Amino acid sequence: MNSLLSVVIPYWGQSLLRVLGGLVAVLLPAGTIVYVFLFKMMSFMQSRLGPMEAGPQGSLQLFAEVGKWLQKEDIQPTNADKPVFKMAPIIVLMSTFLLVVVVPFGPDAWFTNLETGIFYALAVSSISVLGILMAGWSSANKYSLLGGLRAAGQLIAYELPMVLAVMGVVIQAGTMNLQQIVVAQNAGSMFGINTFGNPYVITQFVGFFVFMIAIQAELTQAPFDMPIAESELVSGYMTEYSGFRFLIFFIGEFATAGVFAMIASTLFLGGWGVPFSWFGWTSMDSVSNWMNIVGPLIVFTKMMVLTFLIMWVRFTYPRFREDQLQRFAWKVLIPVSLVNIMLTAVLKVMF
Amino acid sequence: MAQLPGLLKGLGITFGTMMRTFKNGSNTVQYPHEKETPPIRARGVIALHQDNCTSCMLCSRSCPDWCIYIEAHKELAPPRREGGKPRQVNLLDRFDIDYALCMYCGICVEVCPFDALFWSPEYEYSEPNITDMLHDKTKLSEWMETVPEAPALEVGADKKKK
């Protein structure tokens, strides 16, 4: 970020820029996802139009909704464990903000460039389980409790296939640094042809498949939405939340969807980069500076494509039962991704 | 992998519906801006033709939840013929239908022997205050303008019936 504007920015300025950038990187995708997919795409899939009144084509509907939620009374159950109850949504949202930190948006447009970036991301993403468990436990509601426990079991079960799916990418790229994974994909070549770089979605399609299923479960979207399961558990761990606190959960849900899609696009679709051969770049250093502006747009586009897949599945499928979900994770996804790791390792050594 | 097709076909249905909505528009109607016309027989609101009403109270008595209130008095009208006896006519003082109670069964319209009550398909008369749902005779008479002609009957119907 130092060289982004070719001026020297003091440390506090950099920090401020990072905070603002983080807010934009979390809230903008969340808002876009809610409007484009939740409001419009879902409505079109059900042959209706969705919100049409607020703004052109209802595009300002989300602001109206946020305004509504902010006005609502902040209800807390009498028997609730108040501090924990208040803290839970913030912890869920916090994990989203911590997650976006490692996503690279351009050659220099990143918040932090950790050497173990993907490791950090996977570790941080499980913080939201704590928030959900806290919400479920502190609400003093049986439905919330069941929802929270289901969420905990589910998120822990799906953490594992996610990690294993990422392993394949890490082996192939030879690094855990997300920035270098992007470079490896775009600078690489496939069977000697380097026109399209080497996006890992082609070589690691099993990993991609497992990763997408795992983030579907991690985001508690249908068909893995038993923790919220509005027809069984009313709203699961969110049952007792209203107003502002519900809004935080809501933002957290869709922002996390966006951030996970960004991470998936970084890991499997080449992230911010375009195939380097197009512009005759060879390595990270030779990438033009304008990629810092175009890069975020490319990430955003890829994120929208992946979120479309997530939401499409969400609006179509009925949900699993809790035990079926666990069985699916342990008996299908984990063996498949283990085999994938083995094959990747063998092929990596061979070539 | 024999499991895949069912799941994929489902995705195809939702995607197809989305594309159809894009192309042909939605099945819903944006209500205050465009309106659907209810069918002719739709039971929207009851209109009163005051001149035909003889305040015989049949409708009021046959109403299942007793939401029609009629008050009338008798008056002497001048005789039809010269030198005849003055006629007795019933004059309607009050004819109220409480739409907050009405269950739109249509029995009152059916029993009316003098064709004083009609159905109109008009439906936009909701009120913020429940007491305003009580329509008096002037308001009920205003609905008369919206009463449509009875529809033609299907082939094979008995034509003798009114």
Place this chain on the structure above:
Amino acid sequence: MTILNDPVPAKLGNRQQLSYIASQAADARLNVELETEGMTLNIGPQHPATHGTLRIIARLDGEQVVWAEPSCGYMHRGYEKLTEVRTFPQVTSLVNRIDWLGSFANEVPFILAAEKLMNVEAPPRAQWIRTILFELSRIANVSLFLGDLGVQMGAITPVFLAFRDREYVLNLIESATGGRFHPNFDRIGGLKDDLPAGWIDETKVVMKKLRNFCDEIETLLFGNEIFQSRTRGIGVIPRDVALQYGLSGANLRASGVDWDLRRDQTIPLAYDKVDFKVWTHPDGDSFARCWIRLQETREATKIVDQLLDGIPSGPVMAKVPKIIKVPEGEAWVSTENPLGEMGYYVVSRGDLGPFRVKIRSASFNNISITPWLLRGVYVPDIITILASLYFILGDIDR
């Protein structure tokens, strides 16, 4: 505690006895140490899955149901009593509201019972139109079930598709009868009015759309592996149990009992003029019940198509007096309603209104099996089983 109350089975051998005692002791220790306690989950009266105000009290062990009982009456409207202070023509407007999704079907058995007492029979044209509207209300009812099934299991799209196509049927009912939900079209001795012009052609188009809708739902839901894994083998009702609990309609046919009042009894409706298949399924699980309903919707569209082709001409009203007085007597008529067998036992003392009406509604009997059926299932399966049993709250509580 269990170790004291449970005598060791006598037939076991020596080593088996020892291991049995050891396992019992281990269980008891586990129970003491973990102090596991059941939890009572109160599903309803206000709960998104009970579509209405049904309350189910479930005693849970973890997520498994140990004991469950439905508790109804939150929406009791006292129709049996209300009918006693109404005249015969007024009753139809009340009983419309029992099963509010297929309301025309509620009127028919009552009118038939009254006609039986008065010894009049509706003219053939009226009977045919009655049957058509009866089947249309079945389609309106069951197509919503097919969509609702998805919502109960977390798929949101099917219900909107169901509302979309159910709308066409409701429009048909409205343009013929004037009422969307509560037609009140049936009269003692016939029908209120004849069909409006052009209705038959419209209906044929709509029936095609509905068959299309059935295909869509079949691919979207029934062909979905997740749906199948959620419903197959869940909530199995064996044939004998179904008969013992007095289930009727699709729930009974899904248990393999070939029983359909449309075919099995002679009532003055036009069912004997059409040929249709009564679907049965040997499994008796939730999937079977849903599948039977899907097939029945298809079958109903075919029945309507056949009836439309052959409506006889003539009057729609028999000769009945203007003021209806039903002679003294008692009559029972039941028909195969969308939810199952619905019947009216009408007792008349020769007055303007009935002396006593006993309403047998299908959902009340269908729901009575839940304590038997819900034992041992998981919480998500409660919802699936309730959805597949398909009840309308108005039909339970009346």
